[in-house]
Amino acid sequence: MCGAVRFAVGALGNFGVCHCRQCQRWAGSALFGVNVPEAAMRVEGAEHIGSFRSSDWATRSFCTRCGSGLWYRYDKGVDGTGDYEVPVGLLDDANGLELQSEIFADAKPDCWALEGAHERLTSAETLAKFGPQVEGT
Numbered sequence: 001m002c003g004a005v006r007f008a009v010g011a012l013g014n015f016g017v018c019h020c021r022q023c024q025r026w027a028g029s030a031l032f033g034v035n036v037p038e039a040a041m042r043v044e045g046a047e048h049i050g051s052f053r054s055s056d057w058a059t060r061s062f063c064t065r066c067g068s069g070l071w072y073r074y075d076k077g078v079d080g081t082g083d084y085e086v087p088v089g090l091l092d093d094a095n096g097l098e099l100q101s102e103i104f105a106d107a108k109p110d111c112w113a114l115e116g117a118h119e120r121l122t123s124a125e126t127l128a129k130f131g132p133q134v135e136g137t
Contacts, residue, residue: 001063001066004063004066011036012036012040014034016102018031019103019104029112032087034088036084036086058072059072061073071087072084072085103121
């Protein structure tokens with residue numbers, strides 16, 4: 001929000017939604033995120049980035065000036081490595097993204113539902129596909 005941290009993205013990967021409890025708490029709802037390969041991200045204002053290890057395998061980063069959430073990184077316990085999951089609201093233009101999947105879909109509140117024909121994985125299916133390391137991402 002304050003502009004202290006800025007980033008440019010060279011390529012976008014998959015667009016998905018995570019309904020796990022940690023994403024709900026962090027984003028205030030589900031995390032609508034687009035994958036950005038580590039090599040495709042250029043960050044300015046790194047001195048204003050704070051990070052919080054939210055699990056043994058993931059880090060969530062935020063702006064230390066205004067507190068805005070920046071991204072989630074599935075870094076497998078190694079700080080500063082791994083692809084980024086950037087909330088789509090942080091992109092200057094998220095038009096044209098097509099929702100490809102929802103994970104932890106059975107953990108979402110019943111007060112909303114997303115339309116469209118895309119993969120919807122339950123918590124058990126998410127863990128079976130990606131492994132137990134993503135539980136409660």
